[in-house]
Amino acid sequence: MINAFEIRGGKPLKGEIVPQGAKNEALQILSAVLLTPEKVTISNIPDIKDVNKLIELLGDLGVEINRLSKDTYEFSAKNINLEFFQSQTFKAKGGSLRGSIMIVGPLLARFGKAAIPKPGGDKIGRRRLDTHFLGFEKLGAKFVYNPDTNFFNVDATQLEGTYILLDEASVTGTANIVMAAVLAKGTTTIYNAACEPYLQQLCKMLNRMGAKISGIGSNLLTIEGVESLGGTTHKMLPDMIEIGSFIGLAAMTGSEITIKDVCYKELGIIPSVFARLGIKMELRGDDLFIPAQESYEIDTFIDGSILTVADAPWPGFTPDLLSIVLVVATQAKGSVLIHQKMFESRLFFVDKLIDMGAQIILCDPHRATVIGLDKKYQLKGIEMTSPDIRAGVSLLIAALSASGKSIIHNIEQIERGYQDIDTRLKALGADIRRL
Template identity: 75%
Template structure:
């Protein structure tokens, strides 16, 4: 069974690369097809494990799926078998994918019941479902937790969900998306304050509005949703994946490469380019492309008072937590020091032990903070054998391996394949020495 990458580092890469469709948007957008019996056509779908598994789940539930191409898919949820949700097969498969939680809002709104499995996916710390469940409760749903199957069973009240005001305990992206999808078919008006406003969420709201939903405040943390009786089909094109774009910026800097990221949708990247700029990475915007020139070195900036730079994650429009692993590995070969503060997930920095084995100078202060002392390439990283603990750490280790001297072997690459399509093939097209073994 293919489960490892063999990488020989030290090559300078060169060329153009097109980012895939956004993984985090895909899991929301594809779940939303359950809200209508009409045909929904989605384009720029990433061909990755998590997304393909969700599409399989929809087909299992009775959604008609026509994969026009690997990037375009037609869905029609006009014959959903709601009883299948109670089957052992559904519980087993949905439990493998955290993204399956996004089916709950649409199912609850349109069919009156849903199931949420115990979260699967990355091993990066606790990922609470409280925001989802409490939001559904505010809309009038009841729930029972089955300790045997680790499942939440949700049911709408007689007469359907009812609009209300709610202040979210945290601006959870998936929690907000799930509540929005439930609220669009609820009776009356729902107001969500402290809502997430990431581009993924904006895309979902724009898609739902094109289907006939009435959502105001898109792009802000205050959403007002006037419920409608039904939604129609639509066509929707997904954004490029901002996390992949950030990964490629970091890859170019680490490997001293000249790379152009095509069709990057720069206006939707927010503060991401600026944060990589704080590490000293030069970038040029050419239309909607990002060109990263080859740099022999890059230097971490200090704050204006001379203190050491801190890069931390924040809800949008702050810096996304999914790119902190990339920033951390890129900083190992910069000149200067930086404190990485991962606030949201308490286990996401534990992969730094592999970087330390490769020769990086990192102090893991606690589960949330790590100090990186940049070596300025005076001591290149060395290749080792390691294992990928989650999607983002896996790509960070891959970037480290591509910049290291000698051969690296990365096991458990199923984690990387969950979030990055054909990553080895696309990197080889840039000149990387990488193969599956």
């Protein structure tokens, strides 16, 4: 059975779209339910593969799960089965889901032990997990890697607070270490901590559960260990990557789109980066209105030199939206240099855009120069394969703006991060169908 999208592009869309809950926040927040035997209720959970796999994994571990509505679940981690770690099921499920690393911190904190298979996930170059492991080791955990089973076994009978300077401001690394430290003995200080809104959400939720975390929103977190944590309720933020994708989609297709309930103050620099590409937008209450634009012109730096858009740890621009910016720039007026610092090989999907008629020079694995076509030459539809979540959506946006028919294969990659994407785009008037 082929699993692909067939898209007939080149028509403007119109309407309202509601962003899903944030995928990257979900993986942290869901893991945190393991920190307490009490009930935790979480709403605005996105219904996507990576998140559903993690919920299933929690169930296998013995967490009682009660689905209250499409996006709201109740979790109770009273009876955790620690033997499950040694099972083949865990090896298969944990290994296929990069997010499974996130359960290690909470389990170490509460039970003093955990195991993790070598993780899988996206093909976007090296993604190290050293930050997680080094943080746990500083807190007193011991790792034993078994090359025969491909498992890391972790023992942390007594975690003790300490000073940790992270080698990189890893979001998942910071979250995992925070979850391990909340129940450790004494005070933990994490410097060069990630400070993304998703991480702030996690820290606020933990504080509501009884943790003592200060410095939230800065890169210096102080955590005073407590004896135990209680239950809470938590609502997740909308997915900022989806919001950015929809801004780009509106511009590329010349559409008038309203993105509902965006939690604007949590979007940081994202709207202003798209504004520098010449995209107009208007905040109406907490909705973002994007008017239909005939054309949009890329800004230059003050001295007239070519604009560079680069990713950086928050509050810098998120690497997850660089592929979107790159695609949107292909139809802008002017040129831009895209500099992907954090991941190798995330720009390799540009060959597909070049096949569609885009003018892009791939300088090296990290940099691409885009010469905008100013919508004078429409991209043309082709058959292509999605390499990872974000590139997949970028290609989807390109296909919706292109003339003729496009087919995108390997859409499982897109669906790992975007729920019901075809249905939601159809509601805006997109001609997209599943093969």
